[in-house]
Amino acid sequence: MPALATKFKDNMIAVHTGSKRDKNTILINGDWIGAKQTMTIINSFDNSVISEVSCANNDHVEQAIQSAKQAFKLNQYQPSHERAAILKGAAQKVLARLEEFAQTIALETGKPIVAARKEVSRCANTLNLSAEEATRLTGETVKFDSFSGGENRLGYYEHVPLGVIVAITPFNDPLNLAAHKIGPALAAGNAVILKPSQQAPLSAIKLVEVLIESGLANGQVNVLTGYARDFAQCLVSSKDVAMVTYTGGEASGEIIAKNAGIKKLAMELGANSPVIVMDDCNLDKAVEACVSGSYWAVGQNCIGVQRIYIERGIYQQFKAKFIEQTAQLTVGDQLIDSNDVGPMINEAEAKRIESWVNSAVDKGANLLVGGKRTGACYYPTALDNVANTENLICQEAFGPVVSLFPFSDLDDTVALANNVEFSIHGAVFTSNINTAMKVSRELDVAGVMVNDSSDYRLDAMPFGGAKRGSMGREGVKFAVKEMTHTKVFCMNLDA
Template sequence: MNSLAHKKSVDLSDATLFIDGQWLSCDKNMQIVNPFDHSVLANVACADEAHVSLAVASAKRAFETYKHQGSGERAAVLRGAADLITERLELFAQTIAKETGKPITASRKEVTRCVNTLMLSAEEATRLTGETIKFDSFAGGENRIGHYDLVPLGVVVAITPFNDPLNLAAHKLGPALAAGNSVILKPSQQAPLSALMLVQVLLEAGLPAGRINVLTGSARDFATPLVASKDVAMVTYTGGEVSGEIIAKSAGIKKLAMELGANSPVIVMDDCDLQKAVEGCVSGSFWAVGQNCIGVQRIYIQEGIYEAFKLEFARQTKQLTVGNQLNDATDVGPMINEKEARRIESWVNSAINNGANLLAGGQREGACYYPTVLECVDESESLVCHEAFGPVVSLFAFSDLDETIVLANNIDFSIHGAVFTSNINTAMKVSRELDVAGVMVNDSTDYRLDAMPFGGAKRGSLGREGVKFAIREMSQTKVFCMNL
């Protein structure tokens, strides 16, 4: 194991583990490649169980040292990091686009959202307050006064995905650090570079060494001992169901927060603004190459406007530009890798072979899969039953709203649903009956404000993100009671 001295900027080809204030390299590495042209972006170190022990020990020591650090100091670090990212917006955006395939315009938006997430975290650091308790509300407590505070949990393990590699890391690091915890970050093995840059700016902004440790590489090599460690107080994870279940089984007795994906339904009523509905659904279906846990996947359109909606939706989809994600004119770049593009190709081909009609797309070039629209997809197809996580959407005509809500709810994991209508009664009915964690009215399912509560419903309901809510997930109450 070789070490580099703690410095403001690290050459990502040399060292990507950050443990106890040092950037470390090791013998085993993996390449991070641009999914469009397969150029090598960096070599990252692959952590193992020995690194886990060092990182956990470092985080634990730092927590004991800094757990009483003032909220103003914690907020200052987060604001400083936000300012540095703003200054380097284009560098961060280029990195996101190169490592994920996300179009550069969408990557720039992710950077601005990350800045907002960190600023919200700074604000909430100084708002994390308890309240007084009326001990005299019950006999025997007349001479007692007191209150409760919210205090940090300890060491938080944060495991993040590739699709929003910067902002989703910020949604875990920002609240965890604002609350006073120490963090061990495991960024996506496919796209860790922008998350590493986030760690760098946090350190540059004054985050004490040890408050954050980073383990890169393949989760299968070290994730189980990491999440199982008894010195870890909480695991926060965003990713797939299979890995989520492994984490839950391995973690033992500790707090868990998980966002496990979704299969987002949209209901389009015949009294809606048709153009607004089409534009919102096209954007919601194909933003970020469809690799979006709240992206539109199933659209149920009332029969009276089905043909008009279908034709306009297909027309707008065909106008989207596919190609190099670094070009400003590109709407849809490559998926994270060719394997994922081939999976989507297989799912689409299966649906077509079983009777679905192809309205747009259906082509693959390397890791690029063209935005695809299908109709008449059988309910048993993977594109309907599971999270597609790619640039594919299925259209369905309906006549009975109640039956359609049942179909929309016929999934195990959900986050957002949506309805387009001009009737407030319909909006309220759908909002009440959709079994989701958030309902967007006259908007796409992929709308998210970083300040709002965000997380899964049904089987995916394990905690909430959204800075104000995440910071409370990452804290615990502590009561002070004085007997006068």
């Protein structure tokens, strides 16, 4: 391990498990506490221990719920300018500690440091957007006299908070996705119980620390670290929880939905993103965007490029350029700025991708570039001639691998692009506005990027799944609305 990484790793252990809090990573009513059981957080590049965190249990769940209920009761009428000030203050602190946050993200996820820095900047933007929406959450007047019997009545509706919200976040964007749940929830006046990823909880813990430093009241955010299997059922099934917001895999999402009971759910369950490349596009820009979209953040990206359909007339050119640029990507220690691709979250995930690629090749696919694994590092990989029944095509790969297909008929290609159960984004590269509009209309996705790869996202835009994965929307303005309900005030002037 390079000297910089070793030095920072030692510092980080001091921050997270040393004299400051030791292994006290469970937050209840403003107090960081520990538990009998702990778990280690590993740097998947060299298997070194980064930190140790406590594992919550059902008793901690009950304490966190009671704390959140009390905090909501005390703070639900907090002025919106005060909520905004806390969120803005946290955003400023995150930016002031950008490198510290970025190093934490990189170490616990394997995300290359350059990508980690971008995530920190996006987190600050998400918090600032949440601060703005806190003061914009307004209702409207209602024309009660628009129907007979409503004469002499005046009124309006407003958006009011739901209460206690459980937020369950994944490892791939451990800081910004936590901000996308906590920020809007606090902006709307809710209390939050955060369950961060068990593989990568440290960034989310640091975010909560910053919110507390910025004036967050005790209990407005509680944190439960550890294994979801030990306490998630108790957490999501509680009748005192008004909403569960979850980002992660389908299997866990289905378990949450079955256990949650009658309450609001918002879920983003992954995708298998298609990109269509027309022969009238800017070829060089399309290749560059698709390479970036395929391998950014080690391909562990729910809107990352997974399938690329290239019009036959430019297929060979596109393929040659794509292979050339992919082969130039450097793989290794995620803390080194010059490395483009770091390790996956763990070696087991790298082995899964390896097995999927090997299966496709054994059944006739052509390995164009990559196909190599060293520990948790899987080299950027591209294939063609992959059967549509292979996992690489019909499942979410969530790794640095992409499949290329030539096509001649656009309608047939759109049908193939839509032939998955879960989708979020799709993309098309073309200089023809009619083609852009046709593909945008016909792709069965929640967002279409034209002349951008599918992995483009602005934190202010609505974001979520289509088809089976369509359960609510993130994007700060839209998440705030998801985390409230409307309340009507009507006055009869004849009384």
